[in-house]
Amino acid sequence: MKVARIDLSKSIVRISELPTSWEKEYIGGKGVATKLLFEIPPKIDPFHQENALIFGIGPLNGIALSGATRMTCVFKSPMTGGYGESQCGGFIAYEMRKAGIDFLFITGKADKPVYIVVEDENVQIKDASHLWGKDSYETEDILRKDEDGEVLSIGQAGENLVRFACINHRRGRQFGRGGAGAVMGSKNLKGVVIRGSKKIEVAEPEKLKEFRRWLNQNVVNNLQGMTKYGTPGIMALTNETGVLPTKYWQEGSFDGFESINAEAMQKYVERNTACYACVVACGKISKVADVEVEGPEYETLFSFGSLCYNSDLESIIKANDLCDRFGMDVISAGNTIAFLMACNESGEVDERLQFGDGEAILELLRKIAFREGIGNILAEGVMRAAELLNVSSEPVHVKGLEPAGYDPRGLYGMALAYVTSQRGACHMRSCAYRPNLTGLLDRFSPEGQAALVKDLEDFYCVVDSLVFCRFLCLPVIGMGWKEIAELLSIITGRETSVEDLKKAGERIHNLTREFNLREGVVNERLPSTFFKPLRKYDKEFAVDEGSFKAMLEEYYKLRGWRRQA
Template identity: 35%
Template sequence: MTTWNKKLEIDLTTGEHRTTELSDEFVRKYLGGAGFTSRALYDEVGPDVDPLSPENILAVAPGILVGPSVPTGSKTTFGFKSPLTGGYGKSIVGAKLGDQLRNAGYDLLVIRGAAAEPSLLVIEDDDVRIESAEDLWGMDTFEAGKAIKERYEGTRTAVIGPAGENRSAISMIECEDRQAGRGGPGAVMGSKNLKGIAVRGTGKPPVARPDELEDLNKKWRLETTGRGDIEITGTGDATVDVQYGTGEAFDAKNTELGVFPTRNWQSGYFERAYERLEDPDNDRVSLDPRYWTEEYVETKRPCPYCTKPCSQFFEAEDTQYGDIAVDGPEYETQYALGGNVEVDDIEAVAKANEICDRLGLDVIDAGNAIAWAMEAHEKGLIDDDTVDIDADFEFGNAQALLETLERIARDEGTLGDLLKDGHAAAARRLGGGDEYAIHVKNMAPAGFEARGIKGMALAFGVAPRGADHLTSCLYALEMGGNFWDFENYDRLRMDGKALALKSMEDLMMVYDQTGVCKFTRGITLEEGVRGLVNAATGFDYSRSELLSVGERAHNLARAFNVREGFGREDDLIPERFTEPVPNGPNEGEFIALDDYERELDRYYVARGWRTDGVPLRGTLMDLDLPDVADEIGVTSEVTA
């Protein structure tokens, strides 16, 4: 098998650690990655646990295909109870740390408790220790990561910045140019006084059928790169190019599809980003990467084992915002720190990206918090005394964006304190403005304007961790009309999306369990991933069994939220999605609540859940989750 069957458990309160065994049955049921973290989270963190208490855990699990040179096999899952949503937390990152964790002999790391002082967890094969990080506390993520790697040669790191230290609910974990961003995992580390994790491993995960796996690796190198002989390594040094990264479809999403969120989701069309190109005296560069990669990007820093590097390392000196050096901006950054706050200067967006990465903020929730605050200020809900920054606090003001990000991360001033836990929390504190706080379960959506891609409204609504696109990747089907087993889908229709959504959630969970990047989802699909898993593990999953592994983990995530008190009302969409789009390709489009509720019913049926969103006992039993069935499973009747 391609697993060590080992779980490393750390108690930061006592300083003790131990290694325990994972059974073959456990591995076959949950596979790795998000399967392992979901099971650990359900088992160990109950509804009485505060997300920022020592009783919360941070579970870290590389996908089962991380390590044996599988093309794009890089993804590691961080699992936790979310400080942002109060529910299921999952954040996935192409982390070199995950690769080293598997090389060190561990498939799952579970961190409990809280250290008495700022600490660093160091794992070098079977040498596990907790050391002081007093001198690192207060450093930004770039400084801290560099200092740790110099101190412990050959290690790979995961660190938090000031935002995590200040327990911001929108803080992330920085993993060497990659971020575990969503749901507030940085705050969980900060609450544990854990500044960072450093890992070095000298082994290599075992493989059941190495010759077969290598043949498949060669096949998928060829499929993903056009070059079957390319060498890929855990350092992420593949040379194959994806020219514009995740922003390559920016123009299509904005001007053709009209699904690029703009001005706090008031529209899906950022017209100004293109008007500026017609002005020969305007020497700034559009958000569209076709116009800026040649000028600003000279290198890529891909994830481990990458054959489709979406990385764009942006460098500029002596700009009006100072020197800039950051991996990005990716599409979600272009939306959240660009269109949604109406900043159309790529240098400003890149600088905002760097501030978030350095200080430890999730770009999506940070950008949405500021967009909400700008609209709230515009409408008089936030007064001038609250906006205690130097720049004019209004849409399109890049300096206001940059100053506010600094305030949020450092928890400085009235505005920083208001926004540090996201815009849903800010609206509750102010007692108003929730109608333009765009979120599901307190989490801001990814950059797909749902009124022009209506199945994504349902995908945002039901995703366990909040308004998330990667739980399903349904946008891949809707924007193209065809994907995997589904054809001829109309992005402007709500009905008929439930079954496809359920199926794609199960498939994407398998990607999260294996660690294969979803950037290859249209290439490897289920068949390709299954072949790789079977060669690596020797389990010889059938199609239905492998997809059931994904379905099982997804139901665990739902069960966790049900136990926390989440219900159908938490699967509803933001009010703004029900308002007509004012301009652009989707002018006049909106989500009709009756249509949404009808498709939500169909989704619950497809999932085998009751009409209030609680999984049926029979569904959980069929998925071999008898303990979960006993705890939260219900009959088909809805009690009054």
Template identity: 30%
Template sequence: MALPGYAGSILYVDLTQGKIKKESLDVELAKTYIGGAGVNNKLACEISPEVNPLSTANAIIIGTGPFNGTIIPGSSEVMILYKSPLNGAFTYSCGGGRFAPFLKSSGYDHVVITGRSDRPVYLKIEDDDIQLHDASDLWGKDSFETTDILRQRYEPCSVIPISQSGENLVSISVTHIDKGGTVGSGGLAAVMGSKNLKAVVAVMGTKGITVAHPRRLRKIVDEVLSRVNSYHKRPEMMMGGAMTMTSGWVPEGVIARNSSVLIPYPQDVKEIQAQIYELHKRSRKKIACITCPMADKDRIDIAERGMTIYDTAIMAERAIMTTSPAFGHSDSASPLDRYAEALSYFDLVNRYGIDRLYSFHGLADFVITLFEDGIITKEDTGMELNRELSTILKLVKITALREGFGDVLADGAVATARRIGRNAEKHLQNVVKGQFVTLDPRLSALGPMEFAQLTYPGRCFGVAGAMGAPTYSPGWPLPELIRQAQRCGVPEEAMGRIFTQDSFNPGRLAKHAEDFYCLFNMLGLCHRLYISRFYSVDILAELYSAVTGIEVSPADLKVASERAWNLWKLLNYRAGFDRKDDEPPEIWFHPLKGVDRGYPLMDYFHTTALTKEDVERLLDDYYEERGWDKRNGIPTLGKLRQLGLDSFAGKESVGDG
């Protein structure tokens, strides 16, 4: 019998042999690694670190947590681990929708997919009926079309599809769960495409899960929902979605030309923003992941343009501009035109399955800048490269289809620079682990989110450094940062190392933010700001105890999170990643050029300019806070022993420090 909170089984699918195998979820495995990202990491230890990401031996590991399938608000996240074709790392993707609870309703906590089918197939999971169906009729269709067709066949169901970019093994491909939550930055769709796997469909099953203490769980959930319902921004979010939360976050301009200049917004940007926000509210139909009380995902219907698009969360600053942060803004277009053009771009990248935020924005700006500077020409690209919308849309299409110059772009920034040659790599700036920095600290200041872009294993992802609103918008008073740190489980003994009377250490704080973030990925809980703000490590411990019947303290959960994070770090070290991959981009130490002033790298409070040596010391502090070796940025043998991971120690452990 399964533990309360767990479905109780792991499903193994060998696409080469067409074999399906079901194994019981080991109770001790679940207790030690919780679920989701934690158990995924342990299962990934069976993958060779040398495996080619697009080979049959690479595995796609889909994981749920003990909160999935319960009444806990925001318990919709599914975690997917695979070796990335973008950079060779063991990277994580997470997304919402209905996939995680539907998978558990059929009796499975995790799915491990290996091999390669000799023809296009999709995997359908429905209770004990696990089938590989022919997908020849779906091959060549975009992810939204594929989802619509499979829904017609199996609703109620949840779908993780791929589009043309995945079929063409594009390394900067992503996909959408249920036409909503993005998942797969780092090339998940390409890994699926390499296996001839068009989609995974989780049909709502009949098995469900049990909860150890239903009344106790209901009491805690009611308290959380009471706080959600009294949140002052919630009524407006029901109308405006994510744009409500981000409407005040619009920066001074757009970073462009290989992260070297700041192109200012028009002087009337606030008025434009307000008009677009009203358009957005009028055109929006809210979409919520299962159990989500905030409904931040969007369906937008613009009758004036005959448009209907779906997006995971339309942010305010994106809709102000013609297309995206890499390409500046329209000088004269009306708010409706700006909004419609932005949506047309979002819709195209979503349907083709291109990672617009962490790859394509910066990549398009990179090659356009090379073209503007004469380093590449029309002879290289086959087309004029400029910052007009039509050019950007064409680049999206040819990248997804690997047509012409798009084949050069398809494997990401580093591969593009190498294929171009002519010292193009010297012009590639603001890239960490093959992805573009999205939170440039010269514009925002160096807080824990900006810092976490360096240390996140396998990719560049700053959200892992989040601890509430003060980390999303630097400059908040220090007492509020301290309050958020306490909420997120920073132990009292660490507070003195992190905080001084008038400042704090973002490197040390980022470690604890990552621990808190990792818990959400282990439990199956959404970590977006407007969900995670209602949880503390104390509440998470109470919820886990109520769901599973395993009594844990906040400190117990924090240790489990550290265990999962350290094991993940080891997976990536074995794949070739160490301190050299956590180094800050050199461009950070050159002021961003504005119209009438420069923007140097500053501390969180904008009081002190930071040098490369300062950031290197913060990296040292981060590693020390984690108990890792400062020389190479990996766990010490002492840390592994402390976490019960000494069986994983090998040449990568560095002594008893």
């Protein structure tokens, strides 16, 4: 595996080989990037120039197979002050594999805006003064035309250090969570262009053909709902089961659900879109008037829809477009705006902002991206915004990161998973909502949740190191440990056992935890909101505090960790 170390302060690029033992120990992608993250000095501010922005691919990237499409990005997060990580689909990982570099380790701060061009093991740093101030759509269009490669870029939110700024690729694909775009902006780095021409080798091409057939019949076939509806398909289930976060975590199902669900979206969807070589094609291109956008995904519909009590789907599509243009994480943005709406409703702030006001959401997104007025406060994310606003309403977050669209009061596995996720309240580190929602485990019981969350966390550490799409590795309907081990053996020609992978997954998860311990980010507090009842029709439910503690204790025992004071 090759890493290009790029120091933007000194304009120095150094390419070197990483230890071969890391291929077994940390696989690639997330695992290796996390190992590299320890090179930054402890306890620095995430916007310090010595923070690193690490892009990485893994052994499965570049092959023409559904799901082998993702790139990882690891950094110290401006949201949590701890471990930051995100994954992005599209075509960027494929291009990076062809370029022959596995990791970009970017440190320093350029003295003027720059972009990086990676071409077949050559790395150049170029002037981006003409791009600064442009949104990510414009930036990508210019860079694609000038440099003819796949592009990562930030919009104005990243330039303005909005803490939840993201990095965009092909307009609709993002390194979304944790503030990677803000770290990129803090380095005066506007874009990264990658182009490669190397041939991608597979150790056993005939076996790969067989595997592809198996995957299409046994996994892709199970994902027809994703092809038809994309991620919004799950909203019917979350609403029905009372776990669709509504009115800033006060309710669990939304009266306006039918106006913003997957069926309602059909009116606006123009066509499907896919990452490189993926036949699932779960992306949706939607259009409202002159706005064309990839999405909205389920997380966008929940964050600007039910969470803001907003049933105006057109405003959600427009909010999606603004977030993509300016480069902002939709989950953090929607949570922060909904929090302001809740504070306004309780009379703690006076912003003339009501739940359900779609137009106000759009206006606030502009203000956040440019840090204007109240937007300057919201740009800090919900944890810091609550302090700056000096309100007593509880901001809902774990470690500083706002949760996704699954209320843990009706999903005990998620109550645990939100606090054990090392990047903050995340649904994707374990996908524990799925086995809970589909009845594999009793979603109102702590029974078995610790073992489930641990196994899934280790599994997705491996998936994110390969780097593969987790939609093809979902519990029950997707690939599991055995199939992943088989695929890795086919691609690399090295026999890989399930046991090897399980050990690597645990090692990688422990490493993310170790980074957080080093940085002093040890908070595993579930917001008190989730211990209070959530009303749903004739039934009330909440996370039971005793059960939550028991799950956490059991989880610690399974991990062999000691509780921190």
